[in-house]
Amino acid sequence: MYDRFKWEGDISLKAVILAAGEGRRLYSKTRGYPKPLTRLLGLSIIERGILTARTVGITDFIIVVGYQGKKIMETLGDGSRYNVNITYVENPEWRRGNGVSLLKTKEFIDKPFILMMSDHVFDSSILKYLLEFDGRYECIIAVDRKPKEYIDIEEATKLKVRGDKIIDIGKKIDGFHGLDCGLFLMTPDIFDALEESISRGDETLSGGIKVLIDRGRVGYIDIKGAFWIDIDTPSDYSIAERQLLRNLIKPTDGPISKFLNRPISLSISKYLVNTDITPNTISFISFILSIPAAYLFFKNISYIYILLAGLLTQISSIIDGVDGEIARLKYQQSKYGARLDSCLDRYSDALIIFGMTHGYWILYGRGELIWFIGTAALIGSFMNSYTAIKYDTIIESRKTKSFRIGRDIRLFLIMIGAIANQILPTLIILAIITNLESLRRLYVMRDTSGS
């Protein structure tokens, strides 16, 4: 018996991934490839599982392969491409139950481990909950107590709980309390249990877990609404795709971002994620689009110039969301990428506002007042970004909803102002609201004085 599973940050837990089955029902998407290699938003399902586990610190994987195992091994290699180590265990008897597959890893396991399914897509928070579990059990199951409407309950493995224990598991049990999400924290005790279960004729993983349940040795964690799905059918595949994209919407997204930019940028990301284009390249594309926008504002030869400039500004604003979306979908986030993006954004903000100011100036008598207004709008925009870094941290820590004038709103206002051919009022509004917003943020942060 293993006393504690408490995850101490310095993780040395291995993860076993069962990837031996055939997955025939997903045929239309797999195109002859083994199911774990089916591509879903730029990554194969099994790659996504590995990279999700890596975010919580797991870097050692044992993958049980069977059906078309060679293809999986060739594709994933030794894991160095993902900065992890992968060991393969071949299971020629992959047509038998998945309990047989797990049993093949027995000699590679001598302490608690994470068990994952190669065809499940899930949020890393479920792994975090498992790793934070602190108790004495031989097996802990991640349980979804309130399955979303898209989960195929018929096909799912059900669980019954009493207190902090699991008391029954199976596909067909009445009055169940939750679903098994295909993620487990286990001790090597599972292997004896599997042997016992197999000798009785039940070759499934559930059979082995049932043996531990009968001994009263199975606990659970609640996944608290976190996302997971078992991809068995083309319909599951589409649901996974949709949910993964939805998860990219940030709670801090402003209103324009949420209702206008995101829906469009997600469609673009859904397409681009399957290409080799990097997030940083997309940051540059968004920046480069702002150059003709600024130039058209700057020249201001006719309304068409202004109109096009406004539309380009909004397009640049939308593309500005794509880099982060692709980075998150492909686990390519980097601090440097975020910094590059934010610096380029500042330059494109400045170019556009300068272009607008100059364009108005050449058309209307070359006065000096417009330079005041333009400079004030420029300063205000910068100050918004300058204060955003600290402000967002504070607001997030307070967990209060708060309206915030961000880049999405600023660039949207510019587009609206351009369509209405009202450059001066737009600059005046920008100058006022951005500077007032900076003052408001300074005022809000005042409460944190001394901290």
Add this chain to the structure above:
Amino acid sequence: MYDRFKWEGDISLKAVILAAGEGRRLYSKTRGYPKPLTRLLGLSIIERGILTARTVGITDFIIVVGYQGKKIMETLGDGSRYNVNITYVENPEWRRGNGVSLLKTKEFIDKPFILMMSDHVFDSSILKYLLEFDGRYECIIAVDRKPKEYIDIEEATKLKVRGDKIIDIGKKIDGFHGLDCGLFLMTPDIFDALEESISRGDETLSGGIKVLIDRGRVGYIDIKGAFWIDIDTPSDYSIAERQLLRNLIKPTDGPISKFLNRPISLSISKYLVNTDITPNTISFISFILSIPAAYLFFKNISYIYILLAGLLTQISSIIDGVDGEIARLKYQQSKYGARLDSCLDRYSDALIIFGMTHGYWILYGRGELIWFIGTAALIGSFMNSYTAIKYDTIIESRKTKSFRIGRDIRLFLIMIGAIANQILPTLIILAIITNLESLRRLYVMRDTSGS
């Protein structure tokens, strides 16, 4: 015996401060007040000790008072003004040795505690080293193994060490290894030791410690060159003042700051720290000075305007150092203060550059090129500040020296340009170096990709 002193962040250690003596030799500075209440750069010496200890998390103090104890108690009160708790222990026998004073606290102490002297000024890092000590001793002494040239070795208490133990203590010992800095981590075992020592006729703290030394129970930590001084004489007082001011020079200070601004701002701080002026008020004064500077640049009626504007800019830059200096001297630092200061700095940078641009524009044909240059200088200045937040963190963590174009250099260039009456070249230089500097920083930060 107490096993471990390991400080776990959540500090509940009390600090005892010995403040019963008369301190006659400092008479010219104390002006009839008890020595601990002597004011040194805006705070009394004992207040400074309390606030220094508070920075490492100590909030419970026991102060032993004797000579003019009432004045000390009236001045410090219950400590609520400093966000700490103060308990007073009166020692009417204050003419006897300081061992007697410490013994008076016996009934208030039931676990390890910090012992401080009310007339010592020291850097908080010494307390940190003490609190991080991890070992089994009844007394740990903070030892200065390489005393600075200004320390009065004659008067200091000397120590001899062997291995990790102290083997001798006293004012007159030969071949000593270091000096006692007046900071200790002690267990209540000291009280028995003091009683033993006093019964033998030695009423000093050193006497009590000697008893523990003879039992082999005294360890030490090395203060690694940290600042401390025992203020006994007017000369010590001046040294403390000079050193505290010197400690305000930041390792990240740019060259102009280091060699021009700091020497002047420190003189101003030395004076203003004795007034009630707050750091935030000084931030506003620095900002407000930039308004006439910007206005004079903006109007550009004659060279005198430009000259005055340049000088005001540099004065504002110098004053900009004072707020932080006073905040640190008086332990009034706050995140809000730092944020307010940096936001005001951005506005004054923008005002000055805008003023320069406009001033040049009205004088030289009202062309458009100057607006390009001015806006580029404005953007570059902002980008420098925008990237500084992350950049400085990275550079500090790398511990490499790195030249950095900061605000001190930008404003100094503006002053030089104004004196030379060369607004256009100044703006061109600013536009180029600030933007190049931003690119350079982005490039330097590239190495931290993924982290």
